[in-house]
Amino acid sequence: MRSLAAASGVVADRALGEPPLRPHPVSAFGTAMRAVEARLYADCRARGAVHAVVGLGLGLGAGRAIGSTAVATYVAVAGRALAEAATTVATALDAGDLEAARRLLPGLVGREPDGLDAGEVARAVVESLADNTVDAVVAPVLWGAVAGAPGALGYRAVNTLDAMVGHRSDRYRRYGWASARLDDLAGWAPARATALLVAAARPSAAGAVWRAVRHEAPAHPSPNAGVAEAAFAAALGVRLGGTNCYGGRTEQRPSVGTGPAAAGADIGRAVRLSADVGALLAATLAGGAVVGGRWR
Template sequence: MRADHASYACGAALGFLGDLAAGDPRRGHPVAAFGRAAAAAERLLWRDHRAHGAAYTALCAGGAAAAAALLTRTVRNATGSPGAEVALTAAATWAVLGGTSLRREAETIGAALAAGDLAAARERLPHLCGRDPHALDEQQIARAVVESVAENTSDAVVGALVWGALGGVPGLVGFRAVNTLDAMVGHRSPRYRRFGWASARLDDLAGWPGARLTAALTTVAGPDPRGARRAWRRDGGAHPSPNAGPVEASFAGALGVRLGGTLAYGGRVEHRPVLNAEGRPVEFRDIARATRLSGRVAALALTASIAGRLAGAAARSALRGARAGRRPTGSRGGAA
């Protein structure tokens, strides 16, 4: 097995542990730096046209992945040290994962609701999702938090690990760049309906495998596997998002709660289908249950992604060996 695959496995595990221990830094986060660069590019490139948005997406996401590939190649060629590749992979994994900060934000809101401090919960909710919190009651805030934990378990953890397993450090960085662009310009506001179209569609494509793996792992890690499978199969396709639907439905079934329904984003009201309609309304106690489920899913995703990368490397190595064994060893020339 090539050393770079083993280096990736070690680095991904170390980066995952780093996120568990420290979460996101309050200042100087690499993703925030990318966001500032993308915002500067938007000011230069914005036009109310899909083609300009596609160019912007290619420049930002493609540039981030290309820079990561160049850095990986430079580290490999300049040092020749597996330890340097492990360190680079660990740093990239820690930078793109957001599971610990996600769970901390959710638990902060849950603690405010448990203390009866609805005002504090409303004030904190925008740190987790883009919904308008001012008209939300306790149950609606709890539902918003559980839905955000479910969706971001896929976006901030599992999806990144999947693309890391497929593409190494460039896969990690490229996925986080695409996901960040979708958060910045992918929503359907008048300004971004055309310009953000490419970012939103690319995020749908990039998030597809991670969302399905998240839903599948939820059926394993949740307290009600059968309920998770049933809700995913029945309700996952009803959600307007092709990736949030399976994840939120499986979380709803696993936790025995009802998600979906009416919600508001920046003055825009949406009426979404109900997920797991036979479940009970979400309570503030369900926030802690959702964060524990998110943590278990994340740990399983790390195991699955590393195992998948190592198994793929072993299979490719075996295939190359088999081809080499079939190759003729004698002269191809005619008779003397």
């Protein structure tokens, strides 16, 4: 049963952490796609679309080669690594070592850490936890449950392509367009499933979660990150959004949530929420597989 196999990938990630493979498959994929970009790049959407198709094909092919949905989902999920990276930044903030927290931040987000104060670092970490709960937990698991090993690794490939070339820099505004749109499409349903899981994991805040998703998320430039960040902000009772700098570009993100600005103490709460979402997803898929098997 694909659902049960995909759920086991979450359990394996939580118990074992990242696969002991060097290089890590996602890193190897990134290296391969940088080589593809070096040969294909031109400042146009058509070349970028070819880049996206090649990357998706590599992900799907890797999934078919592995064959096992459980193994592929385990490789694609990175919930424990996400939690560990966030906790390391929180520990530095708790110790009052802002410089260390800034140095650690690029392991979680692409924004420039220089000049960020402690609150801005904390906000970046909480936003990353929200976004990556979709990208590195819920989406690969759901795609694994729907389409098996090719689904899990195909999604991970799409998401990695978006991280590499899907941003709005001068170099990638056209070349990365197809990768960004493909990631939006692949992550649309998982982002909304994440909001549902957040509401289920924090039932006392469920109403606030859905109000935030309905009324605040649409203002976000990303159709999926906005949903995840609005859901987390409402569940945690904090405010996210603000000014972000990426490689010399400045973007103003709308505020989501009505509480105080996120602080260092909120990182641990966000880590626990992300873990609870993953556990609830795994339990739901496993339970559904068992019940479905009984009715066959």
